[in-house]
Amino acid sequence: MAETRHFLANNIRLSIGIFLILGMLGFWVIGSAITDSADANPISGPPSSAPNLKYLLGTDAQGRQMLPLMVAGMPITLRIGFIAGAIGVLTGTVLGFTAGYFRGWVDTVIRSASDVVLTIPALAVLVVVASTLSSGGLSVNSMALIVAMLSWMWPTRTIRAQVLSMRERSFVDMARLSGMGNYEIIARELLPNLFPYLVASFVAAVAAAILAAIGLEALGLGPQNDPTLGMTIYWSMYYGAVLSGWWWWYAPPIVVLVWIFVALYMTSSGLDAWANPKLRRT
Amino acid sequence: MISISRLLSKLLLAAVFMAVVACSGTETVVERVVETVIVTEKGETIIITEKGDTVIETVIVTEKGETIIITEKGDTVVQTVVVTEKGDTVFVEVTPTAVAKGFRDIPRNRTMIMAGLGGEHPGAFTDVENFNPHTAGISRSGLYQAGTEGLFYYNMLTGETIPWLATGFTYDAGFTGVTVKIREGIEWSDGTPFTADDVAFTINMLNENDLMSRHGEVALWTEKAVAVDDLTLHVDFKMPAPRYMWDILTFRADVGIPITAKHVFETADDPASFSNYDPAKGWPLVTGPYALAFTNVEKKLWDRRDNWWAAKTGFHALPEVERLIFLPGMNEITMAQLLITNEIDMAFSLTVPNYKAVVGQNEKITTHYKGEPPYGYLDWWPVGLGLNTKRAPFDNVDVRWAISYSIDRDEVIEFGFAGGQVAPPLMFPQYAPMEKYFAAAEGLLAQYPTLESNPDKVVERMTKAGFAKDNDGFWAKGGERLSFTIVTFPQHPSTTPAAPVVTAQLRRNGFDAKFVLPTDFFSRIVSGEADAFIWGHASMRDPVQMMDAYSCRFVPDTDREDVAYPGLYRWCNEEYTALVDQMKSLPVDDPAVLPLFVEAIEIWLKEMPDIALNSTIITLPMNETYWTNWPQFDNQYIHEGFWHRTGLQIFLNLKTVQ
Numbered sequence: 001m002a003e004t005r006h007f008l009a010n011n012i013r014l015s016i017g018i019f020l021i022l023g024m025l026g027f028w029v030i031g032s033a034i035t036d037s038a039d040a041n042p043i044s045g046p047p048s049s050a051p052n053l054k055y056l057l058g059t060d061a062q063g064r065q066m067l068p069l070m071v072a073g074m075p076i077t078l079r080i081g082f083i084a085g086a087i088g089v090l091t092g093t094v095l096g097f098t099a100g101y102f103r104g105w106v107d108t109v110i111r112s113a114s115d116v117v118l119t120i121p122a123l124a125v126l127v128v129v130a131s132t133l134s135s136g137g138l139s140v141n142s143m144a145l146i147v148a149m150l151s152w153m154w155p156t157r158t159i160r161a162q163v164l165s166m167r168e169r170s171f172v173d174m175a176r177l178s179g180m181g182n183y184e185i186i187a188r189e190l191l192p193n194l195f196p197y198l199v200a201s202f203v204a205a206v207a208a209a210i211l212a213a214i215g216l217e218a219l220g221l222g223p224q225n226d227p228t229l230g231m232t233i234y235w236s237m238y239y240g241a242v243l244s245g246w247w248w249w250y251a252p253p254i255v256v257l258v259w260i261f262v263a264l265y266m267t268s269s270g271l272d273a274w275a276n277p278k279l280r281r282t
Numbered sequence: 283m284i285s286i287s288r289l290l291s292k293l294l295l296a297a298v299f300m301a302v303v304a305c306s307g308t309e310t311v312v313e314r315v316v317e318t319v320i321v322t323e324k325g326e327t328i329i330i331t332e333k334g335d336t337v338i339e340t341v342i343v344t345e346k347g348e349t350i351i352i353t354e355k356g357d358t359v360v361q362t363v364v365v366t367e368k369g370d371t372v373f374v375e376v377t378p379t380a381v382a383k384g385f386r387d388i389p390r391n392r393t394m395i396m397a398g399l400g401g402e403h404p405g406a407f408t409d410v411e412n413f414n415p416h417t418a419g420i421s422r423s424g425l426y427q428a429g430t431e432g433l434f435y436y437n438m439l440t441g442e443t444i445p446w447l448a449t450g451f452t453y454d455a456g457f458t459g460v461t462v463k464i465r466e467g468i469e470w471s472d473g474t475p476f477t478a479d480d481v482a483f484t485i486n487m488l489n490e491n492d493l494m495s496r497h498g499e500v501a502l503w504t505e506k507a508v509a510v511d512d513l514t515l516h517v518d519f520k521m522p523a524p525r526y527m528w529d530i531l532t533f534r535a536d537v538g539i540p541i542t543a544k545h546v547f548e549t550a551d552d553p554a555s556f557s558n559y560d561p562a563k564g565w566p567l568v569t570g571p572y573a574l575a576f577t578n579v580e581k582k583l584w585d586r587r588d589n590w591w592a593a594k595t596g597f598h599a600l601p602e603v604e605r606l607i608f609l610p611g612m613n614e615i616t617m618a619q620l621l622i623t624n625e626i627d628m629a630f631s632l633t634v635p636n637y638k639a640v641v642g643q644n645e646k647i648t649t650h651y652k653g654e655p656p657y658g659y660l661d662w663w664p665v666g667l668g669l670n671t672k673r674a675p676f677d678n679v680d681v682r683w684a685i686s687y688s689i690d691r692d693e694v695i696e697f698g699f700a701g702g703q704v705a706p707p708l709m710f711p712q713y714a715p716m717e718k719y720f721a722a723a724e725g726l727l728a729q730y731p732t733l734e735s736n737p738d739k740v741v742e743r744m745t746k747a748g749f750a751k752d753n754d755g756f757w758a759k760g761g762e763r764l765s766f767t768i769v770t771f772p773q774h775p776s777t778t779p780a781a782p783v784v785t786a787q788l789r790r791n792g793f794d795a796k797f798v799l800p801t802d803f804f805s806r807i808v809s810g811e812a813d814a815f816i817w818g819h820a821s822m823r824d825p826v827q828m829m830d831a832y833s834c835r836f837v838p839d840t841d842r843e844d845v846a847y848p849g850l851y852r853w854c855n856e857e858y859t860a861l862v863d864q865m866k867s868l869p870v871d872d873p874a875v876l877p878l879f880v881e882a883i884e885i886w887l888k889e890m891p892d893i894a895l896n897s898t899i900i901t902l903p904m905n906e907t908y909w910t911n912w913p914q915f916d917n918q919y920i921h922e923g924f925w926h927r928t929g930l931q932i933f934l935n936l937k938t939v940q
Contacts, residue, residue: 237613
């Protein structure tokens with residue numbers, strides 16, 4: 001416990017990240033207790049009401065209550081990020097390890113594929129895919145899968161680079177000489193050593209996935225029937241909330257998104273420092 | 283050099299317009315009129331050359347008195363024109379002069395700028411060099427309303443018909459044909475007289491070419507059109523067509539075929555793919571007071587023609603607006619910002635909150651009702667919740683009525699449109715000529731309350747249809763929940779805002795509904811993929827057009843076959859269809875239409891194939907900084923839809939402020 005406290009004291013960014021994530025959790029728990037998720041839907045309150053005692057964060061033009069909307073929207077947005085980020089990092093881990101450890105033609109194929117896909121403007125592709133697949137209305141999970149389509153390349157590249165470096169280390173040679181097979185070396189030697197890095201990559205991938213999802217949603221291509229933060233921004237733009245001075249409509253999703261991104265950035269950066277001693281302050 | 287080989291009895295007029303003004307920021311070279319020459323002999327040949335005898339244009343005169351328009355090309359400007367006596371060779375010295383590229387300068391206070399059209403071509407024009415009004419996908423950016431004129435105009439707000447290129451018409455006995463009298467003195471922009479032959483040619487061309495727009499409606503009724511003489515047109519019908527002039531040859535909102543120049547279109551190998559664009563030849567030819575001056579993806583400019591036939595004949599004075607600029611579809615916020623900064627004079631519909639925000643920052647912005655509710659003008663397109671009635675359970679009248687009872691129209695208007703719409707009980711607009719139909723249906727509407735919101739009746743009707751609520755509170759039958767998706771436009775002022783509210787109301791009443799706003803909404807509706815959809819209904823002078831959309835002739839065998847527009851509802855009642863067919867066989871104003879309407883609408887109400895939601899009120903902002911005399915409730919000379927064919931009447935009536 002004392003060690004953890006000491007580590008966190010020396011890793012301010014991770015401490016802030018964890019604090020902000022715990023704050024999000026607290027917001028969701030308390031928010032869920034004091035609000036009804038049904039109030040995040042249209043016609044649950046008066047239209048365009050400024051914040052007051054009854055509607056703490058006000059309502060939008062279609063009568064969605066902003067506080068329940070934020071309470072419901074934050075986990076949905078995080079869910080999209082976590083699903084897409086997990087798929088991206090998992091795929092990247094498999095491909096990165098395969099390319100970096102076995103090298104040869106497999107490496108050439110995987111590296112070329114990820115490099116080629118990286119050059120494609122992701123948002124343009126996602127817009128086309130989202131507008132094509134939204135036949136019956138996109139669900140939160142299908143939205144996450146769409147974003148996940150283009151979230152594997154960076155993890156693949158960076159993990160491959162780490163594995164390339166690590167496979168030349170002496171402890172891997174020792175493992176090989178002691179008779180361990182390739183998959184055993186990967187599972188027992190490389191993965192544990194790369195775990196902090198993978199966690200940091202995952203957190204970064206979650207942030208990137210959320211950003212991609214928000215971009216799609218702000219264009220009206222998100223799950224239109226769910227109270228996500230991006231769709232809230234879309235409707236606020238549709239109704240000209242900025243022009244009309246309805247700050248309570250567009251400000252809450254922006255604040256929550258900033259909260260999420262700062263939390264994830266701090267956490268990722270702190271974990272990176274944990275994984276890479278050279279980045280530590282002391 | 284100009285060589286005139288035939289006799290010239292008098293001095294020819296040479297007028298040089300040296301309006302050479304730079305348009306910085308564009309590399310496009312625009313040709314414009316620099317000289318007008320009146321010739322007197324048919325067959326005369328005029329050769330226009332640059333200095334150095336390079337021929338740049340040859341014009342063969344086909345009619346005595348024809349006006350030849352010489353345009354500058356590139357950096358060449360016609361400077362002087364000298365014509366001597368009959369029989370002599372005439373030299374015109376043309377000196378190349380460096381001029382700036384672009385279109386001529388016209389001050390802002392003589393220019394009218396419109397943004398957004400009717401919502402189409404968002405972001406950019408895709409028809410930059412296509413000015414064939416008979417092709418699909420062409421934008422409503424000047425060709426229809428600035429260059430083209432109608433034989434007649436119809437003011438949908440007042441019911442007034444305005445004769446324009448034609449002076450009147452008479453149907454043959456039994457409505458087997460019609461004779462139309464064309465106004466005298468009309469000319470195309472190249473000086474060629476506009477005659478009945480142009481009208482006959484256009485009708486026959488559309489009749490024969492199934493790839494051209496509006497072929498279907500023309501071919502349905504037209505046998506053949508003939509020019510009896512220059513000012514008399516006769517059209518033979520395939521069957522009695524008492525609404526022909528109304529349906530085909532009257533400009534009203536977006537309807538009515540534009541007449542095109544015979545001597546241009548007859549040169550086209552394929553009229554359907556013909557671009558009708560050649561600045562060197564002055565194409566597109568127009569009869570209207572504006573000619574195309576510039577076109578690119580960002581804007582279209584139409585400049586006033588001072589030799590407009592109506593001004594020459596005294597039929598109508600030249601408009602005070604010297605230049606029209608049409609900007610493509612854009613989002614509301616952009617339009618609002620342009621209005622606030624006086625960069626535009628009109629824009630497509632704003633939501634009421636955005637309108638109020640704009641007025642708060644620019645008091646010169648007004649609307650049809652001068653800033654008072656309901657702000658905008660009543661469009662001819664009331665909106666309903668359509669259902670694929672070939673698909674269970676929407677084939678059940680009780681389910682359809684239950685859905686109707688689930689909807690609170692006041693809430694839709696308050697939450698969707700901030701009060702900027704009304705709810706008509708029948709799906710045609712409450713224009714003056716329509717009032718008698720609403721009055722005739724009053725008793726039926728008491729029996730079939732199309733606007734009633736009543737949760738108890740939802741339960742009653744759904745129970746009668748065999749449904750019960752499942753554990754989650756949604757209607758289900760045989761263990762299967764009734765789930766459906768509502769499709770509508772991604773951005774339309776009278777449909778999109780309704781979708782989330784209607785969906786929430788349906789869910790509140792136990793229907794597992796959701797909505798989508800896809801870009802391919804129309805194909806989903808036509809193909810039958812959509813279970814339900816929010817869509818409008820067109821009628822203007824009587825309800826026939828709206829009622830015809832429910833005719834059996836549109837209905838395919840299954841719920842997933844394509845339907846022909848406007849038969850989107852897939853509902854068929856033979857008795858109803860027969861009544862509507864009888865209405866269609868009568869002239870619009872025939873008193874026998876009304877009793878047929880009552881019989882038909884009773885069937886429609888009882889069956890409820892489509893559910894009334896809200897009107898389409900277009901809150902169209904108009905800027906009084908540079909222009910006044912806008913069409914408003916106390917001055918309804920036309921409605922203010924500038925993207926419609928009737929837009930010309932706006933341009934002609936505006937008065938300059940400065």
